[in-house]
Amino acid sequence: QSALTQPRSVSGSPGQSVTISCTGTSRDVGAYNYVSWYQQDPGKVPKLILYDVTKRPSGVPGRFSGSKSDNTASLTISALQAEDEADYYCCSFAGTSSWVFGGGTKLTVL
Amino acid sequence: QAQLVQSGAEVKKPGASVKVSCKASGYTFVNHGLSWVRQAPGQGLEWMGWIYSGNTNYAQKVQGRVTLTTDTSTNTAYMDLRSLRSDDTAVYYCVRDIGPAGDAFDIWGQGTMVTVSS
Numbered sequence: 104q105s106a107l108t109q110p111r112s113v114s115g116s117p118g119q120s121v122t123i124s125c126t127g128t129s130r131d132v133g134a135y136n137y138v139s140w141y142q143q144d145p146g147k148v149p150k151l152i153l154y155d156v157t158k159r160p161s162g163v164p165g166r167f168s169g170s171k172s173d174n175t176a177s178l179t180i181s182a183l184q185a186e187d188e189a190d191y192y193c194c195s196f197a198g199t200s201s202w203v204f205g206g207g208t209k210l211t212v213l
Numbered sequence: 214q215a216q217l218v219q220s221g222a223e224v225k226k227p228g229a230s231v232k233v234s235c236k237a238s239g240y241t242f243v244n245h246g247l248s249w250v251r252q253a254p255g256q257g258l259e260w261m262g263w264i265y266s267g268n269t270n271y272a273q274k275v276q277g278r279v280t281l282t283t284d285t286s287t288n289t290a291y292m293d294l295r296s297l298r299s300d301d302t303a304v305y306y307c308v309r310d311i312g313p314a315g316d317a318f319d320i321w322g323q324g325t326m327v328t329v330s331s
Binding site: 104106135137139141148149150151154155160192194196199200201202203204205206207 | 246260263265268270306323
């Protein structure tokens with residue numbers, strides 16, 4: 104099972120929007136609407152910010168949104184804030200009780 | 214509130230085994246699956262395996278070296294990794310399946326650092 108492909112880094116200025124892509128295959132991202140996203144601050148435990156492509160857990164700001172087209176899922180963060188600077192990981196269900204993560208994207212807020 | 218509390222850091226020699234525990238509280242343990250995810254220093258997240266109601270599935274990369282178990286009497290999950298190698302050095306997390314409401318890992322343990330070094 105190969106890792107999902109994410110850009111290594113993205114950046115944006117406060118107030119702008121950034122989008123992080125997550126490309127898989129027809130056996131994972133393309134096969135299921137079960138893509139989730141995690142935010143990880145340096146030295147901290149990852150935190151769930153989106154699941155089932157578009158759903159936000161309680162407490163996650165509406166600035167975080169998700170979408171999916173074919174084998175690629177995307178996380179969009181609008182109205183960027185300094186506190187959004189972190190590593191972001193996508194994850195997809197891959198069938199038969201298995202999951203695969205993306206390699207992670209470092210978001211820098213300029 | 215729901216939480217997962219893991220056992221402490223371990224230092225092992227190559228070829229040895231390690232067993233990490235993960236104690237659940239604040240929710241009905243048997244109603245949620247549990248996965249184990251690891252993160253090597255400076256690297257990304259890697260799914261290792263899953264357990265629910267006695268059923269397990271493991272990532273190909275660790276298949277044959279890892280065993281996941283649960284003790285429902287103590288609401289504790291265990292990850293046993295054998296024949297340790299230096300590239301098993303990582304922080305190991307137990308993570309809870311969100312449940313029938315969707316598919317995601319909504320609760321994470323605090324992580325257990327396992328260092329493999331001679």
